[in-house]
Amino acid sequence: MTQPIQTDRIRARLRDIELPATDQPLRNDVNRLGALVGEIIAEQHGSEFFEEVERLRRAAILRRETDAEASELAAELAGLPLDRAEALVRAFATWFGVVNLAERVHRIRRRRDYQKAGAAAQPGGLEAVCSTLRAEGVEIDEFEQLIGQLRIEPVFTAHPTEAVRRVLLEKERDVVRCLVEDLDQQQTPRERALGWARIRTALTASWQTSESAPERPTVLDELEHVGFYLTEVLYRIIPAFVHTLAESTGVSVEKIPAVLRFGTWVGGDMDGNPNVGAHTIRAALARQQFLVLSAYKQDIRRLSSLLSQSEGRVAVSDRVHQLIADYALRFPDVAARLSARHRLMPYRQLLRLINARLSATRRDERSGYEHPDQLVDDLEAIFDSLVCHRGEHAGAFQVRRLIQCVQTFGFHLATLDLRQDSRVHDEALAALLDEPQWPERPVAERCQDLVALLVGEKSPLKPKAEAARSTLEVFRTRREMRERFGEQALGPMIVSMSRSAADALAVLALARCGGDVDGQGHSPIDVAPLFETVDDLQAAPAVLRDLLTQPEYRAHVARRGERQVVMLGYSDSAKDAGVPASRWAIQRCQILLGQIASEFGVKLRFFHGRGGSASRGGGKTERAIIAAPRGSIDSHFRLTEQGEVIHRKYGIRALALRNLEQMAAAVMRASLRPRPPEARESVWRERMDAFAAEARRAYRSLVHHTPAFIPYFRSATPIDVIERLKLGSRPAKRAAGGQGGVESLRAIPWVFAWSQNRSGLTAWYGAGTALEWAIREYGREAMVEMIGDWPFFATFIDDIEMVLAKCDMGIFEEYSKLAGELHGELFPRIRQEFRRTRKAILELRGEDDLLQKDRRLCHSIRLRNPYVDPISLLQVDLLRRWREAGCEEDDLFHALVTTINGISAGVQNTG
Numbered sequence: 001m002t003q004p005i006q007t008d009r010i011r012a013r014l015r016d017i018e019l020p021a022t023d024q025p026l027r028n029d030v031n032r033l034g035a036l037v038g039e040i041i042a043e044q045h046g047s048e049f050f051e052e053v054e055r056l057r058r059a060a061i062l063r064r065e066t067d068a069e070a071s072e073l074a075a076e077l078a079g080l081p082l083d084r085a086e087a088l089v090r091a092f093a094t095w096f097g098v099v100n101l102a103e104r105v106h107r108i109r110r111r112r113d114y115q116k117a118g119a120a121a122q123p124g125g126l127e128a129v130c131s132t133l134r135a136e137g138v139e140i141d142e143f144e145q146l147i148g149q150l151r152i153e154p155v156f157t158a159h160p161t162e163a164v165r166r167v168l169l170e171k172e173r174d175v176v177r178c179l180v181e182d183l184d185q186q187q188t189p190r191e192r193a194l195g196w197a198r199i200r201t202a203l204t205a206s207w208q209t210s211e212s213a214p215e216r217p218t219v220l221d222e223l224e225h226v227g228f229y230l231t232e233v234l235y236r237i238i239p240a241f242v243h244t245l246a247e248s249t250g251v252s253v254e255k256i257p258a259v260l261r262f263g264t265w266v267g268g269d270m271d272g273n274p275n276v277g278a279h280t281i282r283a284a285l286a287r288q289q290f291l292v293l294s295a296y297k298q299d300i301r302r303l304s305s306l307l308s309q310s311e312g313r314v315a316v317s318d319r320v321h322q323l324i325a326d327y328a329l330r331f332p333d334v335a336a337r338l339s340a341r342h343r344l345m346p347y348r349q350l351l352r353l354i355n356a357r358l359s360a361t362r363r364d365e366r367s368g369y370e371h372p373d374q375l376v377d378d379l380e381a382i383f384d385s386l387v388c389h390r391g392e393h394a395g396a397f398q399v400r401r402l403i404q405c406v407q408t409f410g411f412h413l414a415t416l417d418l419r420q421d422s423r424v425h426d427e428a429l430a431a432l433l434d435e436p437q438w439p440e441r442p443v444a445e446r447c448q449d450l451v452a453l454l455v456g457e458k459s460p461l462k463p464k465a466e467a468a469r470s471t472l473e474v475f476r477t478r479r480e481m482r483e484r485f486g487e488q489a490l491g492p493m494i495v496s497m498s499r500s501a502a503d504a505l506a507v508l509a510l511a512r513c514g515g516d517v518d519g520q521g522h523s524p525i526d527v528a529p530l531f532e533t534v535d536d537l538q539a540a541p542a543v544l545r546d547l548l549t550q551p552e553y554r555a556h557v558a559r560r561g562e563r564q565v566v567m568l569g570y571s572d573s574a575k576d577a578g579v580p581a582s583r584w585a586i587q588r589c590q591i592l593l594g595q596i597a598s599e600f601g602v603k604l605r606f607f608h609g610r611g612g613s614a615s616r617g618g619g620k621t622e623r624a625i626i627a628a629p630r631g632s633i634d635s636h637f638r639l640t641e642q643g644e645v646i647h648r649k650y651g652i653r654a655l656a657l658r659n660l661e662q663m664a665a666a667v668m669r670a671s672l673r674p675r676p677p678e679a680r681e682s683v684w685r686e687r688m689d690a691f692a693a694e695a696r697r698a699y700r701s702l703v704h705h706t707p708a709f710i711p712y713f714r715s716a717t718p719i720d721v722i723e724r725l726k727l728g729s730r731p732a733k734r735a736a737g738g739q740g741g742v743e744s745l746r747a748i749p750w751v752f753a754w755s756q757n758r759s760g761l762t763a764w765y766g767a768g769t770a771l772e773w774a775i776r777e778y779g780r781e782a783m784v785e786m787i788g789d790w791p792f793f794a795t796f797i798d799d800i801e802m803v804l805a806k807c808d809m810g811i812f813e814e815y816s817k818l819a820g821e822l823h824g825e826l827f828p829r830i831r832q833e834f835r836r837t838r839k840a841i842l843e844l845r846g847e848d849d850l851l852q853k854d855r856r857l858c859h860s861i862r863l864r865n866p867y868v869d870p871i872s873l874l875q876v877d878l879l880r881r882w883r884e885a886g887c888e889e890d891d892l893f894h895a896l897v898t899t900i901n902g903i904s905a906g907v908q909n910t911g
Contacts, residue, residue, distance in 0.1 A: 023856070026106040029179065030863070033098035036196070040204050041091050049084075053091045060866040070810040074873040085874050086895045092867040093902035094207060099863055100905065101172065105179045108654045112183060124622055125658065129665035130248040136673055143249040146672055147256055149635040152664050155263035155417060155491075155607075156226045157642040158219070158273075166228055167209060169651065171202040173232075176652055211901050219280045220287065223266045227291050229650045230262060230413055235295055237657045238408050239401035244661060253400065258407040260660060263415040263491050263638070264288075270420045270474070271496045272746070277470055278477040281416065285481050285489055288413035293362045295409075296375070299402050300355045307347035307382070307395045316346045317385035323378060327353035330367055331360075347382055347395075354378050361411065364484070371486060372410040379403045412489035418478065419494040419530075422503040424471060425510060431467035432460035432513060443500040443546075450505040451552050453512060456521070460513055468513075475514025478525075482516075487524065492565045492607070498529035499536055501547040508556060522559055528607060532569030534577040534696070537585040540566070541592040548600045557602055566593060567607040570617025571747030578699030578766040579615060583796055584692040586617075588685070590632045607638045612645040614799040615751045615762040621659075622666035623798070627791035630677070633670040637663065643748070644904065675791070684790055687778060694773045699766030702829065703742055710742065712826050715819035716812075717753035718879055719745075720887060721896050756903050757815035758872055761830060763803040768837030775840060783844055801841050805850040805861055806907055809834055811869060814876045818883075868906035875899035 042050040056076065063073050080088070114122035121128035130143070178195040181187070187195065217225070241260060246253045267284025270276045309316070324346060328335035334356040342348050354375070361368030369375050379399055386396040423439070429450075430438035438446070452458035462468075482490055495503050504527045511523035518524055529547075531540040544566070547553050557564050568589065573582035590606060597604035610617035610624075617624075625633060641649065650656040703709055714720060742750065754761045775783055786793045809831055816827040842848065851858035878899060882892040 023106065023859075025109060026102060029102040029105065030099055032196075033102055033199075034095060036200055036203065037091075037094050037098055040200065040207055041094075044204070044207060045087055045091075049087065049091075053088060056088070056870050057092075057866050060869045063869070064865060070808075070814050070869070070873065073869065074814050074876065077870060077873050078877050080874070080877070082891050082895050085878065086898050089871050089874055089895070089898045089902045090207070092871050093898075093905055094203070096864045096867040096906050098175075098203070099867075101175055101179070103860060104648075104652055104655055105176060105183075107658070108180060108652070109183050111654065111658055124662045124665060126244050126248040126661045126665045126668075129669050133669065133672055138672055140250045142672065144251045144255060146635055146668060147245070147249065147251055147259065150259045150664070150667065150671075151261060151636045151638075152259060152660065152667060153261045153263055153415075153636075153638040154641045154660075154663075155265065155638060156229065156414070156646055157265040157640050158222045158226075158267075158269055166225065168206055168211070169228060169647075171206045171209075172651070174202040175199050180654075211898070219267050219275055220283060223264075223284055223287055226264055226266050226646070227288070227413075229646055229656075230264075230409075231291050231295055233650050233653050233656050234262060235292075235405060235409065237653050237660070239404050240657055241660055241664075242404050244657075245664070258404075259664065260408055261415065261488075262409075262413075263417055265417050265419060265640075268416045268418040268491075270418065270424070272421065278473040281418070281474065281477050281481060284416055285412065285485050288416070288489075289411055289485060290362060292409050292411065292413035293358055296402070296406065297355055297358050299405070300351050300358065303395070303398060303402065304348050304351040304355075306398060307351065307386075308345055309347055309391065309394065311344045311346060314391065315389045317381070317388060319381045320346050320350055320385050323381055324350050324353065327357065331356045347385075350378070350382065369411070372406050376403055376406050379406065410486065410488050412485050415488060415491040416481075417491035417494055418474065419496060420471075420474075421496045422498055422506070425495070425503070425506040428465075428468035428471035428510060429506060431465035432462055434461040434465075443502050446500075446502040447505055447546075447550065450502060450509045451550065453509040454505065454552055456512075463513070471510060472514040475511045475516040478511075479514075479516040482524070492526035492528035492567075494528045494530050494567055494607075496530050496532065497536070498531060498543065499539065500543055501550060501553070504529055504547055505550065505553060508553070522556070524560075526560055526563065526565045527556075528565035528567045530567040530569055530609065531589065532572035532576075534573050534581050534585045537568070537573055537589045540589050541596055544593055544596050548596070548602065554600070562601065562603050563605055564597065564602050565605045565607055567609055569609045571609065571611050571615075571751075574615050574617075574762065575742060575745075575747045575750050577696045578703075579763050579800075580695035580767050580770055580796070581692040581699070583617075583792075584688050587629060587792055588688075591629045594629065594632055603634070604632075605636050605638065606632055607640075609640050611640070611748065611751070612643040613751050613755065613763065614803050615754075615760075616747060618645065619795065619799045619802075622662045623791070623795050625663070625666035625670055626675075627795040628670065630674045633667055633674075635667065635671045637667045678789070680785075681790070684786055684793070687774065687782075687786070688793070690777075691770050691774050695766035695770035697766075698769035698833070702765060702826075702833075706826070708822050708825055712819045712822040713742075713753070715822065716816045716826075717757050718875065718896065718900065719749060719753040720883075721879070721893070721900060722749045722752055722756070724889065724893070725897065725900065752904075755907055756872075756875070756900065757812050758806075758808040758868075758903075758907070759812040759815075759830065759834075760803045760807045764800050764807075764837045765830070765833055767800055768833050768835075768840055771840035771844070772836055775843065780843065784846075787844060797841065797844065800837065801845075801850055802854075802857065804834070804838050804841065805858065807834065808865070808869070808872075811872045814873060815879075818876065818880060864906050868903060871899050871902045871906065875903065 038050060038054075041053060056073075059073055059076065062068065063070065077085075077088075111122055121131060130138075133143075178199045182192055182195055238260065242253060242256055245251070245259065246256055264284075267276065267280040327350070331353055334353060338349055338352060342352075357368055358375070359368075360366075379402060383396055383399045383403065386392065386394065386399065426439040430436055433449070435441070449458065453460070460468075478490060493507050495507060498504065507525060507527045508523050511517065511525055512521075516523055516525065529540075529543065531537045531543075544564075548557070548564075568586050570582060570586065573585055576582070577585070593606075594604055608617065608624075610621075612618045621639065625637060649659045751762050771783075787797050788794070813827060813831075816823045816830075819826070838850070841850070845852070847853070851861075875896065878892060878896050882896055885892060887893075
């Protein structure tokens with residue numbers, strides 16, 4: 001039996017980390033949750049183990065307070081038995097896991113405080129932004145016109161860096177629900193005690209549950225993971241979003257279309273993933289339809305219980321009676337089973353028949369719905385009847401909520417994008433045309449032959465070539481799925497590594513060869529070139545001009561509503577040239593592409609391939625929208641959401657709603673009242689050209705041109721562990737082989753590895769050299785002016801500062817020592833660039849320390865560090881032992897996986 005833990009001491013363990021006075025409720029939650037975790041640890045592993053955890057935590061805090069060497073703490077953690085080391089990691093990870101939850105719940109509390117105060121809207125939300133827009137002269141008709149065009153589309157990708165298991169998500173949701181229930185501190189002592197007992201149950205069960213599944217997840221496992229957020233969170237908040245949008249703008253709910261749409265890559269992202277193809281496209285769309293129809297059926301059953309109106313008490317419209325009669329003929333067995341006591345409850349009768357038709361739809365029977373608009377028509381018949389017969393407050397509101405969900409999710413739940421590497425398309429064409437040298441032929445010649453294929457003037461010489469079979473099957477499947485699930489079920493065809501007009505024309509030519517055409521022989525595909533490297537981004541304007549100059553492709557764009565989608569790659573461009581050069585290349589690319597599209601009369605729709613970390617375009621989405629070039633948003637915003645970002649932004653309904661509101665508000669702001677033209681911007685752009693070039697040179701000098709860097713990278717980071725993780729169905733490397741260069745490694749594990757060793761190198765390396773040069777070249781005041789008056793540069797500096805604040809060179813040094821002799825060669829160089837970057841940021845800020853103007857974030861980082869530091873140092877020790885033992889997937893490896901998960905949750909910005 002474990003010894004009792006002294007409550008006062010447990011509650012005191014987080015008091016040495018101060019929080020702003022306004023966040024006292026957060027401090028209370030953190031202390032109580034921390035105390036509870038301590039009790040659970042003592043219960044599960046004994047008081048002696050708990051004391052060891054406490055001692056290490058205090059040592060980690062002392063190390064930071066005294067600027068002691070990390071090696072002292074590392075020595076205490078060296079050589080621990082594996083079971084002890086793994087338990088320590090889980091203890092610290094559980095502690096900052098509850099801190100993460102407490103902070104998320106506190107965001108809900110702050111939102112409610114604004115709403116209760118009633119005087120001022122929460123900054124950044126729809127109400128606040130729309131109020132500002134009205135003050136700037138925006139009238140209701142302008143709001144109405146914009147909303148008619150507004151489209152916000154987060155796209156969930158299969159790129160996990162922190163894939164929380166569904167069983168743990170559900171337990172986390174229980175904890176959040178209990179905390180939210182007592183936000184106002186109005187519960188009785190017994191109610192509060194019961195709530196904390198439920199929290200303890202959830203946390204204890206989580207402690208006894210493995211954080212990761214034993215097998216690598218399949219594509220369908222990934223679909224279930226994304227499906228949780230789509231059906232359990234986003235589906236439930238759509239009506240609240242529409243209501244807030246209506247209240248904020250004054251536009252009636254009936255005039256608000258489906259502003260929000262959702263997309264997914266799960267099952268359609270074939271780029272470098274041999275597990276994805278035609279079979280997963282079919283499976284993903286079928287599963288998504290099953291999930292969304294199940295949600296509708298559940299809501300129909302609830303409405304059936306609610307709408308118990310009896311004829312004789314209230315009238316019902318003829319349209320409802322007619323639908324009942326029609327459905328009774330369509331589903332006689334269901335009609336016959338309606339009980340006699342429901343005969344005079346017409347709404348209940350109709351809803352049960354509608355449910356029968358939904359079941360037939362799910363079984364893909366002819367008696368089912370052909371299109372979601374038919375379901376909307378049935379529900380609107382009920383809604384109109386209720387409103388016309390004094391039922392506006394007797395269920396009409398609930399019917400309207402379901403209508404809004406159907407308009408948003410259709411019968412497909414989320415649009416499935418397809419993505420493939422341009423080289424795969426070239427290989428298929430080489431086989432079909434029996435031209436092995438096809439990829440090497442001049443672009444103009446390839447375009448000419450592709451157009452001939454496209455218009456039917458040329459046919460494949462080997463239409464059944466085995467090398468093209470899987471590619472053509474994708475296009476055949478796309479047509480089948482379009483006919484079964486509708487146009488909205490399929491998104492653009494994204495062409496990775498797009499470098500010429502031929503890469504886009506190849507999609508249309510292959511679609512024709514695969515039969516993915518309409519009745520007129522045209523392919524209904526939005527082809528989206530993806531420009532990924534800095535060189536490709538710089539070449540993109542010439543590619544787009546060449547493409548729109550092709551008469552056949554220009555006609556295709558006209559048939560697509562004069563719409564051209566272009567995807568911008570934040571990840572590979574940053575891996576290629578560093579974040580400063582990447583960010584500027586993307587900004588400049590949008591400006592130039594927008595000018596070309598305007599010249600051709602085409603509406604350009606940018607698709608932002610952002611990741612979770614600053615290294616991959618991450619950061620606050622609303623700030624990125626405001627910082628985008630004028631005119632580049634234009635009522636549409638589409639971006640990828642992936643990894644831990646999905647969990648952080650969409651894991652809790654209230655926070656998901658807030659996130660979507662902020663995103664929509666920023667798009668409305670950028671569309672209705674964009675920044676006025678700035679005369680100084682031409683000068684700023686010239687400076688950025690030079691600044692980006694300096695940063696790129698510094699970054700590539702280390703990453704691409706230092707021979708020792710790759711072996712150093714593979715020693716000083718846990719990349720060899722990450723490559724073996726069973727996080728997703730997608731391989732970690734683009735090419736086979738274990739010792740490839742940076743080019744062969746995918747951007748996510750590249751960034752993930754550098755975040756694990758606490759250096760964050762991928763986000764800031766090169767920025768210090770460039771900032772130092774720019775301050776010397778242009779003067780400090782000129783650079784401060786750019787930060788103050790240019791949202792693009794201000795956002796960039798903010799992101800760099802945030803990453804620097806999360807870095808720890810002392811911890812990183814312990815990782816660097818794993819590289820042996822290379823440590824002495826490269827660590828001083830990296831540390832010097834870090835110091836250079838930090839010094840330049842502080843000089844431009846006029847501050848003594850990082851994040852002095854963002855106390856909440858600063859304290860959030862301070863709160864976690866004492867728990868992340870021991871995990872990092874344990875990882876260093878386990879890495880050394882694992883590599884010396886031969887890198888087997890044994891108990892040492894599994895302990896290392898636990899440290900990977902723990903650090904990911906602690907630093908939050910991983911991949």
